[in-house]
Structure formats: structure tokens, C-alpha cells
Amino acid sequence: MTPPVVYEAVIGLEVHAxxxxxxxxxxxxxxxxxxxxxxxxxxxxxxxxxxxxxxxxAAVDCALRLALATGCTVRRRTRFARxxxxxxxLPKGYQISxxxxxxxxxxxxxxxxxxxxxxxxxxxxxLEEDAGKNVHRGTTSLVDFNRAGVPLVEIVSEPxxxxxxxxxxxxxxxxxxxxWLGICDGNLEEGSLRCDANVxxxxxxxxxxxxKTELKNINSFKFVRDAxxxxxxxxxxxxxxxxxxxAETRLWDADRGRSAAMRSKEExxxxxxxxxxxxxxxxxxxxxxxxxxxxxxxxxxxxxARFVADYGLPPGxxxxxxxxxxxxxxFEAAACAHGDGRTVAHWVLGEVLRAxxxxxxxxxxxPVGPLQxxxxxxxxxxxxxxxxxxxxxxxxxxxxxxxxGAVVAELGLARLSDPAALEAACRAAVAGNPRQVAQYxxxxxxxxxxxxxxxxxxxxxxxxxxxxxxxxxxxLDAP
Amino acid sequence: MSDPxxxxxxxLRERIARRELSSVEAxxxxxxxxxxxxxxxxxxxxxxxxxxxxxxxxxxxxxARGEAPGPLAGVPVALKDIFVTRGIPTTCGSRILxxxxxxxxxxxxxxxxxxxxxxxxxxxxxxxxxxxSNENSAFGPTRNPWDLQRVPGGSSGGSAAAVxxxxxxxxxxxxxxxxxxxxxxxxGVVGIKPTYGRVSRYGVIAFAxxxxxxxxxxxxxxxxxxxxxxxxxxxxxxxxxxxxxxPRYRDAAGRGVRGLRVGVPTEYFGxxxxxxxxxxxxxxxxxxxxxxxAVVSVSLPHTEYAIAAYYLICTAEASxxxxxxxxxxxxxxxxxxxxxxxxxxxRAAGFxxxxxxxxxxxxxxxxxxxxxEYYRKAQCVRTLVREDFRRAFERCDxxxxxxxxxxxxxxGEKVADPLAMYLCDAYTTSCNLAGLPGMSLPCGFTAAxxxxxxxxxxxxxxxxxxFRAAFAYEAAAPGSARRPPDPDALxxxxxxxxxxxxxxxxxxxxxx
Numbered sequence: 007m008t009p010p011v012v013y014e015a016v017i018g019l020e021v022h023a024x025x026x027x028x029x030x031x032x033x034x035x036x037x038x039x040x041x042x043x044x045x046x047x048x049x050x051x052x053x054x055x056x057x058x059x060x061x062x063x064a065a066v067d068c069a070l071r072l073a074l075a076t077g078c079t080v081r082r083r084t085r086f087a088r089x090x091x092x093x094x095x096l097p098k099g100y101q102i103s104x105x106x107x108x109x110x111x112x113x114x115x116x117x118x119x120x121x122x123x124x125x126x127x128x129x130x131x132x133l134e135e136d137a138g139k140n141v142h143r144g145t146t147s148l149v150d151f152n153r154a155g156v157p158l159v160e161i162v163s164e165p166x167x168x169x170x171x172x173x174x175x176x177x178x179x180x181x182x183x184x185x186w187l188g189i190c191d192g193n194l195e196e197g198s199l200r201c202d203a204n205v206x207x208x209x210x211x212x213x214x215x216x217x218k219t220e221l222k223n224i225n226s227f228k229f230v231r232d233a234x235x236x237x238x239x240x241x242x243x244x245x246x247x248x249x250x251x252x253a254e255t256r257l258w259d260a261d262r263g264r265s266a267a268m269r270s271k272e273e274x275x276x277x278x279x280x281x282x283x284x285x286x287x288x289x290x291x292x293x294x295x296x297x298x299x300x301x302x303x304x305x306x307x308x309x310x311a312r313f314v315a316d317y318g319l320p321p322g323x324x325x326x327x328x329x330x331x332x333x334x335x336x337f338e339a340a341a342c343a344h345g346d347g348r349t350v351a352h353w354v355l356g357e358v359l360r361a362x363x364x365x366x367x368x369x370x371x372x373p374v375g376p377l378q379x380x381x382x383x384x385x386x387x388x389x390x391x392x393x394x395x396x397x398x399x400x401x402x403x404x405x406x407x408x409x410x411g412a413v414v415a416e417l418g419l420a421r422l423s424d425p426a427a428l429e430a431a432c433r434a435a436v437a438g439n440p441r442q443v444a445q446y447x448x449x450x451x452x453x454x455x456x457x458x459x460x461x462x463x464x465x466x467x468x469x470x471x472x473x474x475x476x477x478x479x480x481x482l483d484a485p
Numbered sequence: 486m487s488d489p490x491x492x493x494x495x496x497l498r499e500r501i502a503r504r505e506l507s508s509v510e511a512x513x514x515x516x517x518x519x520x521x522x523x524x525x526x527x528x529x530x531x532x533x534x535x536x537x538x539x540x541x542x543x544x545x546x547x548x549a550r551g552e553a554p555g556p557l558a559g560v561p562v563a564l565k566d567i568f569v570t571r572g573i574p575t576t577c578g579s580r581i582l583x584x585x586x587x588x589x590x591x592x593x594x595x596x597x598x599x600x601x602x603x604x605x606x607x608x609x610x611x612x613x614x615x616x617x618s619n620e621n622s623a624f625g626p627t628r629n630p631w632d633l634q635r636v637p638g639g640s641s642g643g644s645a646a647a648v649x650x651x652x653x654x655x656x657x658x659x660x661x662x663x664x665x666x667x668x669x670x671x672x673g674v675v676g677i678k679p680t681y682g683r684v685s686r687y688g689v690i691a692f693a694x695x696x697x698x699x700x701x702x703x704x705x706x707x708x709x710x711x712x713x714x715x716x717x718x719x720x721x722x723x724x725x726x727x728x729x730x731x732p733r734y735r736d737a738a739g740r741g742v743r744g745l746r747v748g749v750p751t752e753y754f755g756x757x758x759x760x761x762x763x764x765x766x767x768x769x770x771x772x773x774x775x776x777x778x779a780v781v782s783v784s785l786p787h788t789e790y791a792i793a794a795y796y797l798i799c800t801a802e803a804s805x806x807x808x809x810x811x812x813x814x815x816x817x818x819x820x821x822x823x824x825x826x827x828x829x830x831x832r833a834a835g836f837x838x839x840x841x842x843x844x845x846x847x848x849x850x851x852x853x854x855x856x857x858e859y860y861r862k863a864q865c866v867r868t869l870v871r872e873d874f875r876r877a878f879e880r881c882d883x884x885x886x887x888x889x890x891x892x893x894x895x896x897g898e899k900v901a902d903p904l905a906m907y908l909c910d911a912y913t914t915s916c917n918l919a920g921l922p923g924m925s926l927p928c929g930f931t932a933a934x935x936x937x938x939x940x941x942x943x944x945x946x947x948x949x950x951x952f953r954a955a956f957a958y959e960a961a962a963p964g965s966a967r968r969p970p971d972p973d974a975l976x977x978x979x980x981x982x983x984x985x986x987x988x989x990x991x992x993x994x995x996x997x
Contacts, residue, residue, distance in 0.1 A: 049589045053809045055582065055690040056569040056591055060724050088805050090851075092828055099808020149813070278851035280860055283694035283802060285724050 013245065014210040015238045016218075017167035017203060019126075021180060022158050023190040024136065024198040025068040031135050031157035032059030032102065039196060043141070043150035051155035053097030058284050061086075065157035066288065068189035069109050069133050070298035072159060075187055075305055076128055078113030083289050086133075086282040091275045094149050095138035103160075105279040108132035109288070115163070116307065117179035119171050126176040127164040134158050159189075165204065165215065170235035177201055177230050186306050186331040194225050201230055205237045207245060216241075217251040221265060223258045233258040237265060309334055317347025323355060332369035333359075336376045343380035346387070353379055357400050365404070373404045382410035390414065391421055394467055423470035425477055428461070431469070432477040435460040446482050454478060489514045491968075493704040494560045494655035495711045495735070501559035504548060508541035508559025511654075512603050515561040519605065519652050522971065527627050528637075528647040530566050531574050532606040537561065540603045555601030556715050562597060563653040565644045566607040567614055568699075569688040570594050573604070577690045578612040578622040578640075581835025582816045591688010592720045593657055593699055600715040605653050609643030612837045613807065614664055614692040616640050617909040620900055621839045628896070629672060630969040631935055635893040638668030638909075641702065645672035648702045649936075649969055655703050655712050659689055661696045662795050663888075663913025666925035669702055670888035670938025673927045673969065675709050675955070676702040680945050681920035682727035684713075685720030691806040693799035694725075696917040706926065706955040710734035713948065729946055737952035743777030745954060748881030752788040753912050758890045765937035766887045769928035769962070773885065773954060776961050783877040783884070787869045788915060794866035795914035796907060797850050801860050803840075804847030810835060842903065871919040878944050883954060886912050888925035888938035912940060922948045926955050928962070 030037055033050035050057045073080050087105035113128040138154035140147050161180065167173050181199060184190035192199045206218035219241070224233050236258075241251050256265040304312070306328045313324035313334075328334045337354045341347040358372060358379065365373055374382075382399060385391050391399060391414055402413040422428055435457050436443055446453045454475070461474045489497060489511040501508050516534055523529050544559040564570065567577050569591040576582045590598070597604070611621035619627040619642030627642045629635040630650035637646040641658025645668035648656050658665040660678035669676030677700045684699040691697060701712030714735070719728040749770060754763060774780045812818035812831030819830035836844070850859035877884065890911055899906045916923040921942055928939035939958070943951045 052814065054569075054587065054589070054815070055575070055577065055585075055809070056587075056688040058687050058723050058725075060722060090805060090808060092808065092811060094811075094813045094824065097809060097814065099811060100805055276853045278805070278848065278853070280801060280805070280851055280856065283725075284691075 011245075012210045013207045013242050015168055015170075015234075016165045016206045016208060016215055017169075017173050017234060018129075018165035019161075019163045019167070019173060019176060020202040020204070021161040021163075021177070022136075022200040023072075023161065023184050023192075025065050025157040025159060025189055026191060027062055027064040027068065027157055029062055029064075030155035031062050031065045031133070033155055035155065037156045039198070041152055043148070043152060046152040047154070051097070052151055053099075053154075059102060059282075061285060061288065062157065065133060066109070066290070066294075067298060067301075068157070068187075069131060069159050070290070070295065071187045071189055071302060072161070072184065073110030073113065073131055074299055074302050075183060076110075076113035076115055076131070078110035078128060078131060080110050080290060080295060081107060082291070082295075083107075083287050084109050085287050086285045087279045088282050089134075089277045089279055091277060093137070093140075094147065095140050095151075095154070097138065097151065097154055101135060101137065102282055102285070103134035104132035109290075115176060115180050115183065117175045119169075119175040124167075124172055124175065126166045126172075129162045129164050131159055131161050134160060165206075170231045170238065173203060173234045174227055174231040178227060182306055182329060186303070188331075194227065197225065200225065203230070203234050203237070205234060205241065206251070207238065207241045216245075217253050219251065219253065220255045221258055222255060222268065223260075226260070229258060229260050232260070232263065233265065236263065240265070303331065306331070306334075313337075313347070313351075317341055317351065319347060319351050323351050326355060327351060330369065336369045336372060339376035340379045340383075343377050344383040344387075346383070349383050349387075350379065353383065353400075357397065361400075361404050373407060374400065378403060378409050385410050385414060389421060389423070389470070392467060395421070421470050422465055422468045423473045425473055428465070428469055428473055428477055431461050431464045432457070432474060432481055434464070436478070436481050443482065454482070457482070490518050490651045490654075492654075493708040494557065494562070495703075495705070495707040497654050498554070498557055498560050498711070501544075502548070502554040508544040508548075508561075508603055509538060511559060512537050512541040512561045512605070515605055515651075515653060522650060523647075523652060525628065525633060526630060526646055526650055526652070527625055528609055528643040528650065528652055529563070529606050530576060530578070530609050530622075530624055530643070533573055533604060536573070537603050537605050544601055544603065555599065556711060557597065557655075558601035560602050560654050561605045562602045562655045562657070563605045563608050563644070563647055564594065564597075564656065565610050565641050565658045567610060567659050567690045567692075568593055568607075568657060569690065570604070570607065573607065575607065575690070576624070577614070578610040578624065579810075579835065579837070579840070580623045580817060581810045581831070583623075585816045589688065592685035592722060593716050594688060596716050597657070602655075602715075608641075608647055608656060608658075611640035611642065611664075612840050613690070613803070614640040614659055614661055614697075615803070615839050615843055617663070617667055617906055618894070618896075618899065619643065619646075619668075620896065621837055623837055626896060629893045629935075631673065632893065632933075635895055635935070636671065636898075638671035638889070638893065640664040640668075641676070642668045642672075644702045645669050645674055645676065648672070648674045648704060651704075651968060655701060655708055657699060657712070657716070658702050659692075659697055659699050660913075660917065660923075661693050661698075661799060662917050663910045665700045665702060666888045666913050666916075666923055666938065666940060667909060669925040670927075670940070671893040671936065673930075673936030673938075674702050674704055675706050675924065675926045676700060677709050677713060677924040677948065677951065678916065678922065679713060679717060679948055680727070680922045681917075682723075682725050683717050683729075683922070683946065683948070685716075685718075685723040685726045687720055687722040691802075693802040694806060695802060696795075696799055698917070706952065706959045707735055707738060709924070710737065710952050710956075727946070732949050734949060734952045737949050738956040739960075740953050740956070741777060742773055742954050742957045745773075745778045745883065745950070746881040747773055747778045747780050747954070748783035748877055748884045749780060750783050750785045750788070750877065750884055750886060752785050753886040757908065757911065758887060759892065759931075761931040762887050762890065762892060762937050765929040765931075766885070766939055769939045769958065770885050772961050773958060776957050778954070780885075781881050783880055785870075785873040785877055785915065787866065787873050790866045791870050791915040791918055792907060792911060794863040794870070795910070795918055796846070797859050797863035798867065798918070800843045800847035801850045801863075802847065804844045804851065807836075807840065807844055839903070867918045870915050874915070874919045874921060874942075882943075883947075883950050884940075884942040885954075886940045886942070888912060888940040892931050892933075892935035892937060916942050921945060922951055924951050924955055926958065928958070 618636035644656035649672035
């Protein structure tokens with residue numbers, strides 16, 4: 007008996023990212039999301055007769071940043087092409103895209119799955135314009151062209167991914183990167199980041215690829231994993247039945263947790279690509295490339311490694327701190343001001359993240375800024391307040407927006423370390439607990455902790471435990 | 486003063502600027518003339534009487550206040566209906582755009598307005614500029630003012646006919662494969678297609694984007710020089726427009742042709758050329774020689790492939806450019822229960838046969854797997870054609886050729902034979918493929934009284950050299966351009982032009 011065939015999944019992703027430029031890729035209208043329908047439009051993005059596209063250089067800047075961050079080769083002379091199909095949301099009957107000459111090729115995205123390093127190579131990155139949006143109301147369909155002409159990059163991976171988890175991991179890292187670079191807000195639900203997946207199966211060990219299907223309508227991370235996992239299982243069932251996978255485009259239905267065939271390969275469009283004659287070739291000269299390189303921030307992986315090395319952070323903490331560039335900037339500003347990165351990391355990963363989550367604020371607009379946090383850490387380090395009091399101070403800082411010093415002074419939370427001031431509290435503790443005094447004097451000196459606790463209670467935790475210890479010992483040891 | 490419609494734009498502007506007559510008077514005279522004569526010519530698709538008179542009055546008021554007159558102050562002009570004009574219907578000669586009123590002005594309209602021009606209306610044309618006779622207009626053909634049984638040429642046939650019949654002082658047209666020069670030739674007026682990128686295409690409805698170029702048609706060389714100064718120059722809205730400075734083309738007048746080397750390409754004088762046209766053009770070249778130019782024979786060996794390459798490129802680009810006419814956002818919509826049905830019905834009803842033919846040809850040429858065989862190969866031919874010209878221009882400063890192999894032909898004569906119609910462009914398409922500037926100017930008449938055009942081609946951005954030769958030729962052969970007889974006086978029979986006031990005594994020999 008031959009053992010059953012073990013199948014291996016082969017997955018490639020095509021990701022569309024809306025670029026965060028102020029105006030559209032070929033005209034001056036705003037790219038803002040959520041405006042009333044057809045208010046961010048102009049003759050060019052509406053494709054009126056006689057209009058011509060003019061390339062927005064800011065969109066090229068965004069594409070260059072991504073290309074450099076993923077180690078792509080930048081094509082120094084690229085052309086735009088027209089991709090033709092008829093659809094009401096496509097005003098010109100063609101989309102201006104790039105075909106034979108994409109702006110960047112041969113890069114990679116490094117990511118982790120279950121602690122294992124993985125690499126998803128990039129085949130290409132190209133610039134194109136977004137289409138409008140059809141809105142269906144009963145038997146009527148309306149078109150909103152606000153989105154028409156919003157700049158996109160399409161990122162095409164090589165078929166390097168082997169599981170649904172890898173596909174999700176790749177996507178997560180890519181999202182982190184585009185957000186980090188400030189070129190896309192990475193919102194899958196609003197469609198500013200979109201993902202199509204090409205999935206095929208082959209017997210493990212075989213070099214040739216199997217027949218692939220394309221999955222569309224994947225608009226959350228959960229769906230990336232679910233849709234790909236479902237498709238792998240579906241194809242495996244087909245193959246185990248002895249049937250053949252049909253090359254087709256399938257639409258993921260998240261509500262039902264399954265996909266349905268949308269169109270077969272035979273029905274696929276002939277896009278009749280040809281070079282866009284209205285746009286001269288895009289030439290990226292040395293100066294432009296150097297400027298893009300100069301604007302590139304250090305990347306999340308590099309910054310994560312640096313946090314481990316420079317601040318002695320555990321890798322997991324460093325990874326969390328570098329998930330978002332704003333948060334890592336926050337951490338670094340506070341750590342530099344305070345000096346001890348581990349203390350600051352502890353605060354950022356705890357109180358700060360909680361506060362951000364609660365208030366919904368971005369790290370750049372945190373209720374307690376990085377320098378304020380550093381000030382709080384300073385007060386703990388120099389003994390002005392205890393760590394426990396510091397949490398209380400932080401809470402006040404969040405609500406009042408004031409600095410740590412001001413809050414401590416206002417609420418009188420500074421540590422009590424003047425022996426004269428603590429003497430009375432210690433005496434009261436000793437006087438009020440004769441039984442424990444007797445135990446102590448009988449040699450059970452551990453009871454000292456009990457007295458310290460009483461004094462701390464009486465001083466709402468502000469007493470300096472070392473000073474309290476000294477006083478109590480003197481009082482108790484005295485005959 | 487005398488009838489203001491008897492002078493060209495440059496002269497009229499001077500008279501208005503000197504306030505010898507008002508813009509309103511000139512505009513009224515043209516509107517009257519249109520009302521009386523255009524019924525038979527059908528050069529206009531839309532006359533904006535109210536707008537023109539209001540604009541003229543505004544110009545007159547500005548002049549009365551002492552404001553400096555613009556370069557076209559008060560001059561009544563008309564635009565081929567391919568130019569997008571805010572608030573004025575723009576059809577491109579097609580039913581699919583019937584009733585469309587654009588919400589924006591193209592650059593040409595904006596610049597004309599800024600120069601003080603008065604827009605009389607929009608001119609007839611072959612649908613989407615596809616044609617060489619104006620018979621492809623969805624709204625009926627324009628007729629040739631020299632003989633109403635004949636075509637004015639195309640696709641800017643309405644522009645050429647209107648200028649020839651003095652229904653406007655100046656017109657703008659577009660030229661994709663000869664669409665300014667060929668009708669200028671057939672109607673006996675001056676028309677120039679500038680270097681590709683010299684004039685902005687923003688607001689010009691696209692036919693073949695890599696070939697389309699805007700240019701003026703006028704009664705004299707000076708009219709075109711003036712108009713080109715106004716409309717030429719870089720436009721940030723057109724990424725293919727050139728940033729080169731615009732010379733004062735009128736300064737080319739009076740400089741003569743002494744020292745200029747005029748190349749005569751042998752390939753342009755072969756089979757298919759009408760003998761009367763050949764004689765007139767040869768005589769014109771002789772006249773340039775007599776005026777001091779050196780005439781040299783040159784060769785453009787890839788000329789015979791130009792038409793095929795041209796028709797591949799222009800149909801491919803047209804199939805793409807015309808995809809936007811789907812009935813969804815503007816223009817005609819023929820509603821059907823399904824989206825596909827609405828697309829089909831709208832485009833079937835909205836486009837005429839020649840447009841459909843070219844969309845099909847272009848769609849075929851761009852199919853997956855055929856791109857290399859057709860479009861890419863045509864682009865290779867284009868490179869060879871451009872290289873032909875580059876080499877020829879090492880030996881000469883401009884080229885002189887016939888504009889059209891034939892004088893104006895009869896309406897209906899070539900409609901049934903698209904290929905014969907395409908051959909009308911034999912001498913004009915190479916210029917577009919190479920992106921060069923080219924002009925047609927009148928150089929006499931056939932025995933039947935039909936105008937013949939001389940084509941002058943120059944190096945990229947050397948329109949000045951063309952103007953220099955054209956001014957010189959015009960001065961040396963003052964009778965080469967005449968006003969056609971009034972359409973009312975024509976019987977419409979062939980050869981009737983001879984019976985009208987201006988006897989066609991001038992023949993091919995006239996210019997010398």
C-alpha cells in the first residue's frame with residue numbers, strides 16, 4: 007500500500023495599499039475617506055472627455071519608500087500602461103496602472119510565524135489608480151467616484167507562502183511596514199489595504215505548481231487566515247476525490263465562512279494593456295532616489311533589534327514596542343529622557359498602552375507624553391515617590407494632563423522620609439499593638455514587618471520604609 | 486469700414502485695437518454671414534450668438550476703458566467641436582455626446598479667451614476626428630465652399646470650410662494624421678499642425694493620444710502665426726506638452742528664404758498623385774527656389790509603411806480612448822435591463838460606422854498575444870519613419886510636398902471604400918508619426934477651380950522655419966489664396982465654381 011499523498015499549499019498574495027497622499031494620483035482632488043459621495047471629484051478623475059492625467063510625485067515618493075524598505079530594485083525609467091475593462095466605477099474604461107515596467111521588483115518581506123523566521127519574496131510593486139465604488143440600493147446602482155484616482159501600490163508576492171498562518175503573518179508584517187513608513191493607514195476594514203490570495207496545492211516534494219485559484223474580498227486579518235485555510239481544505243478535498251481544481255476567481259464570504267466561484271479563467275478579461283500615451287516615461291534620477299533613501303526611517307526589525315541591544319529589553323517587549331512607529335518613537339523619547347529603558351518599557355507596555363486603549367488616543371497624542379512619563383520615572387528613581395504611588399500619580403496625570411511633579415506636590419504624595427515627622431506614626435503603631443510588641447521583644451523579630459505595614463497604612467504608603475524601619479527598631483529595641 | 490469679414494484675423498485685430506471698428510460690429514457681420522450662408526455649407530454645429538455678442542461687447546467696453554487689447558482682441562473665432570468648452574455643447578461630431586454640456590474649458594479655449602477672442606461657435610467634423618471628408622459627422626457633412634458637391638476634407642472640415650467661406654476670422658482644428666492640413670489644402674486656406682507637445686491637448690477630446698495635436702486654420706500665414714503664438718506653450722495640465730519657449734512667429738515674415746535648403750522627398754511624388762496637384766506643388770517649389778531657397782532632392786524610404794503603422798497606432802489608441810463613452814456618466818444612454826445590455830445598446834446607437842470600424846480594428850490589434858505583432862511593430866515603423874526624417878533634415882531645413890494626393894473629391898465618392906479614403910492621408914500621416922510640425926498653404930488651383938495645397942514640414946519645434954518659408958511664398962504668389970464664390974451664387978454643379986465671380990484663371994502655373 008502506498009502511503010496517502012501529503013499536499014503542500016503554495017500561496018502568493020496580491021496586496022493593494024492606498025497611499026496617504028493629500029491629492030489623487032493624476033488630479034488635484036482630495037483623497038480623504040468618508041466624504042459625502044461625489045464631492046472629491048474633478049473632470050480628470052471623472053474621466054470626462056478631453057482630460058489628461060498628470061502624475062502626483064508624492065505617490066511616487068510613497069512607492070519608492072516601500073520599494074527601498076523591502077529591498078526592491080527600483081526601475082529608473084518606468085512606464086504607465088492602460089488596463090482595459092468596462093465597469094461603471096471605472097470612469098475611463100481603463101485603469102492607469104503599470105504592466106511591463108513596474109516601479110520596483112525583487113524585494114522581500116521578512117516575518118515570523120510561531121517564532122520561526124520566514125521570508126516572502128516580492129515579485130513587484132507598481133503604482134496605479136483606484137476605481138470608484140458602486141453602491142447598490144435595491145434595483146438601483148449608484149456610483150461614488152470619491153475613491154476614483156486615489157493612488158495605490160499593488161504589491162505582488164512570489165508564491166513563497168505555505169500555510170494560512172504564513173499568509174496572515176506576511177500580511178501583518180506588511181501592514182506594520184506600510185504604516186511604519188507612513189504611506190498607508192493599513193485599514194483592511196475600510197479597504198485602504200486589500201488582499202487577494204492565489205492558492206494552489208501540490209504533492210509535497212513536487213516542483214511544479216498545481217492549478218491555482220484566486221481569492222478575493224478578504225478584508226480582515228482573520229479572513230486572510232480563514233479564507234486561505236478554507237481554500238486549502240477545499241482544494242485538498244477536491245484532489246482526494248480524484249477531481250481537478252478549476253482555475254477560477256472565488257469570492258470569500260466571511261459570514262458563511264466559505265468561498266464561491268466568481269468567474270472562471272475562460273471568462274477572464276483580456277485587459278489589452280498598452281503604454282499610456284498621455285504620460286511620458288517616469289524617470290527616477292539619482293537625486294530623487296537619494297532623497298527617498300534619506301527620508302527612510304529605520305525599519306521596525308532594525309529598531310526592534312536596537313531596543314534589545316541598547317536598552318536590554320526582552321525581544322518580546324521590543325517587538326511589541328516596535329509594532330507601531332509612533333509607539334516606538336514614544337518609548338524612545340521617554341527612554342532617552344529618563345535613561346533606564348527597561349523601567350520605561352515597563353511603564354509603556356503597562357500603564358501607557360492601557361491609557362491609550364482606554365482613551366483611544368494615538369501614541370503621538372498620548373494623555374501622558376513621553377517626557378512627562380520620563381519625569382514620573384525620575385521621581386521614582388530619586389525616591390520622591392514609591393512605585394505604588396507612581397501608579398496613582400500616573401492616573402492623575404492622565405486625567406489632568408499635568409506633569410508628575412505638579413501632581414505629587416498638589417496631592418501631597420511625596421515620600422515621607424523625615425524621621426521627626428514619622429516618629430509619631432511609629433510611636434502610635436507601637437503603642438497600639440502591645441501583643442505584637444511582646445512577641446517582638448520575646449525574640450520574634452519578624453513581627454517588625456507588621457509594624458512597618460501599620461505605619462505605611464497610616465501614611466497612605468508615603469512613608470519611606472527604610473526610615474520607618476530604623477525608627478521602629480529603635481523604639482522596639484529600647485527596653 | 487468695409488465688410489469686416491473680408492480680412493483675416495491678424496488684420497481684423499489691428500483694426501479693432503485701433504478702434505476703427507468694434508468687436509460687436511465684426512461679430513455681428515460674421516453672425517449674419519453664418520446665418521445667410523451656413524445653411525448650405527453646414528460648417529457649424531452650434532452657433533453661440535448670444536455668448537459671442539456679449540463677449541464682443543465686453544471686449545469693446547474694455548477697449549473703451551483704455552485696457553490693452555489682447556493679441557486676438559475682439560476677433561471672432563470658431564472651434565472644431567472636439568474642443569471642450571464650458572457651458573457650450575460639445576459633441577465631437579458624435580451622437581454619443583449629443584447634448585453634453587461640458588463643465589470645464591480646455592486649455593485652448595482658455596487661452597483664446599484670455600487673448601480676447603470672441604467664440605462664435607463650434608465647427609463640424611468627422612465623428613471623433615475619424616475621417617478625411619467630414620462625411621463621418623453624425624450631424625451631416627460639411628460642404629466645400631469651392632464646390633458644394635465636394636467634400637471639404639477632414640477631419641477638421643468644418644474649420645477649413647468656415648475659414649474659406651469667411652464664416653469666422655480664424656478657427657482651431659486638430660490633426661492626428663492630416664486633419665488640419667488636408668482640409669486646409671482642399672479648402673484653400675492655411676493650416677498648421679505644430680510639433681507634438683507644442684500646444685496643450687488638455688480639453689481636446691482624444692482620438693489617438695500620441696498623434697493628436699492642436700493647430701490653427703486661417704486665411705493667411707500671419708493669421709496662423711498669431712493664433713499659434715496665443716495657444717502654444719507648456720501647460721501643466723498636459724504631461725506631454727513641451728516646456729520650450731514660444732517664439733513670435735509673426736517675426737518670421739519678411740525674412741525671406743535665401744539660404745534655406747528645401748528638401749523634396751521623391752516618395753511624395755509617385756503613383757497616386759494627381760497630375761494637376763503635382764504641377765501646382767512643383768511650381769510652388771520653383772517659386773521658393775526663385776526666391777532664393779536651395780532645393781535638394783531627399784529620400785524618406787519608409788514612407789510606404791507609414792499609413793499602415795499610422796492606422797494601427799491610431800485605431801489602437803482610439804479603441805482605448807473611446808472606452809469611456811459607456812452611457813454611465815454623460816452623453817447618450819440607451820437603457821437596457823442589464824449593464825452589459827446598456828453598454829451594448831448605447832455604443833451601438835451612439836457611434837457611427839467608421840468609429841465602430843476603428844474601435845474594432847484597434848481592439849483587435851491590442852488583444853493579448855497580438856500586441857507584439859501589431860502595436861509594437863507599428864511603433865518600430867514609427868521609429869524608422871522618425872529616423873528617415875532626422876536623416877533628411879541633415880541635408881535640408883524643411884521639406885516641401887503636396888498636402889493631399891488629390892484635390893477635393895465628390896461627396897459619397899469614397900464613402901464605400903475606406904481604404905481609398907485612408908490613402909488621402911498618404912502625405913500627412915508620417916509627420917504625425919514623427920511628431921514634426923507641418924503646414925499646408927494654398928498654392929493654386931486645378932483647372933476645375935479646386936484649391937491645391939503645398940505642405941511644408943520642419944524639424945521638431947522649428948515652426949519658425951516653416952512660417953519663414955510660408956510668409957515668403959505667400960508674398961511671392963499673392964494670388965495663390967482667394968476667397969471662394971458665395972455659396973448662394975453656386976449652382977452646386979461640378980465645375981460651377983468657374984461660373985462664379987472669381988474666375989479660376991489661376992491654375993497650377995499661377996504662383997510662378
